[in-house]
Amino acid sequence: MSEAEAKIRTRGLSAWFGARPVLRDIDIDIDARGVTAIIGPSGCGKSTFIRCINRLHEMTRGARMSGKILVDGVEIQGPEVDPVALRRRIGMVFREPNPFPAMSIRDNVLAGLILNHGRPSRARGDEIVEAALRQAALWTDLRDRLGAPGTSLSSGQQQRLCIARTLALEPEIVLMDEPCSALDPVASAKIEDLLHELRERYTVVIVTHNMQQAARVSERAAFFLDGELIEYADTDTIFTAPLDKRTEDYITGKFG
Numbered sequence: 001m002s003e004a005e006a007k008i009r010t011r012g013l014s015a016w017f018g019a020r021p022v023l024r025d026i027d028i029d030i031d032a033r034g035v036t037a038i039i040g041p042s043g044c045g046k047s048t049f050i051r052c053i054n055r056l057h058e059m060t061r062g063a064r065m066s067g068k069i070l071v072d073g074v075e076i077q078g079p080e081v082d083p084v085a086l087r088r089r090i091g092m093v094f095r096e097p098n099p100f101p102a103m104s105i106r107d108n109v110l111a112g113l114i115l116n117h118g119r120p121s122r123a124r125g126d127e128i129v130e131a132a133l134r135q136a137a138l139w140t141d142l143r144d145r146l147g148a149p150g151t152s153l154s155s156g157q158q159q160r161l162c163i164a165r166t167l168a169l170e171p172e173i174v175l176m177d178e179p180c181s182a183l184d185p186v187a188s189a190k191i192e193d194l195l196h197e198l199r200e201r202y203t204v205v206i207v208t209h210n211m212q213q214a215a216r217v218s219e220r221a222a223f224f225l226d227g228e229l230i231e232y233a234d235t236d237t238i239f240t241a242p243l244d245k246r247t248e249d250y251i252t253g254k255f256g
């Protein structure tokens, strides 16, 4: 993987909560487009890693990071980078579906845009809502009830609505933190199907504790342990011929 091609590059990325180190010296290059899975046992720093990439980590009291994160070769921590603008380019989907309860489905999709740029015209809003719901595979189901509350949907639909809300901002990178952990297997399968579509257009980085899911949805996988990046390779290699014994022990279920 050449450095010039990497969409996201970290060099010596370390992170702390208070005095406690949770990421140590992570160097990784993530190519544009496709899905990269971040795997590893609970507490190994997976969420912290992706929260550094969109500068959410630094919003936590007492949390800090050092090292470099580059997106398209440009450092994202510099004082000249506006974290809010950065988060439009680097969207995030969280574990629990979190649509805004007081808002309609339509306004939920537009929420990020309204916050950033004000309410678009009716016609432009319609276009954005349709495009985002289509990408989230919700348009056919929801086109006739866009005025209903976002919370009237099933939890799987709510999570896809949150994905639509992220996509409405036309991000380049989509970070997902265990997006299926609150969903049943059928709803999880729908999100996985969606990932197969999104990989064509976006650079997706997904944290998952589900090995089968990582194997199904990702092209590349990074195994973290105790805040360190132990191994990073194409997903087939990680699952069939890992180089590091610790990766092998983890993927074969010996710990974690």
Ligand SMILES: Nc1ncnc2c1ncn2[C@@H]1O[C@H](COP(=O)(O)OP(=O)(O)OP(=O)(O)O)[C@@H](O)[C@H]1O
Pocket: 017, 022, 040, 041, 042, 043, 044, 045, 046, 047, 048, 049, 060, 209
């Ligand atoms: N807000 C916080 N304050 C203090 N420590 C935290 C905070 N959030 C996470 N940690 C600690 O930092 C370490 C890394 O957490 P992180 O959530 O990044 O791990 P993870 O691999 O995503 O874990 P899990 O799979 O359980 O979510 C853990 O030991 C966790 O307890």
